Amino acid sequence: MNLEGRKIVVNKSVNELVDLLKNPEDYKTLMPDSLQSFEVRDHGFKFSLKGMPEIALKIEEVTENQVILKSASSSLEFSLKGAFNAISEKQTEVQLLFDGKFNPFIKMMVEKPLQNFINSLTDNIEKI
Known part of the structure; x- marks a missing residue:
């Protein structure tokens, strides 16, 4: 399953964006308003959004x-x-580009919430 966020223009250099997004702590400011928990971990972070299971990501x-x-x-x-x-x-x-390997049932359940999440992240990146 592939999902794409819309292309946006940010008033920062590529280096500034890479510096921001290579730090797990900085992702908290990009999370949607429905964020319920956020925890920095080794080379990544774990978070949960209202109505969604906990997700752990690593850089x-x-x-x-x-x-x-x-x-x-x-x-x-x-x-x-x-x-x-x-x-x-x-x-x-x-x-933002999402690539996931899900079975058809999981894909059907997560496609819309994931697209909304990507759209929200895109909106928040646009504000920085």
Whole structure:
């Protein structure tokens, strides 16, 4: 299952965004209003949103133009990638890309909440 957030333009350089998103603590400010708990862990974080199960993510890869988060749980295999494209020294195009391997039943249950989560993260990144 692949989901894409809308492309946005942020008034920060690619380096500033990568620096922000490679720190697990900084994700708390990007979470939706329905955040119920947030805990920083080794190279990642764990959080829960109202009406959703707890999710643990680890920062898997950081390069000069992307940050990839992966599920810290072996029962659900997925990744969330923040892709960055420099427009100028102070502006960057950002898009969130979700890739998950789910059975059809799970996909049906999680597709809409995941898209809403990605949209909310995108909205909050746009505000920084």
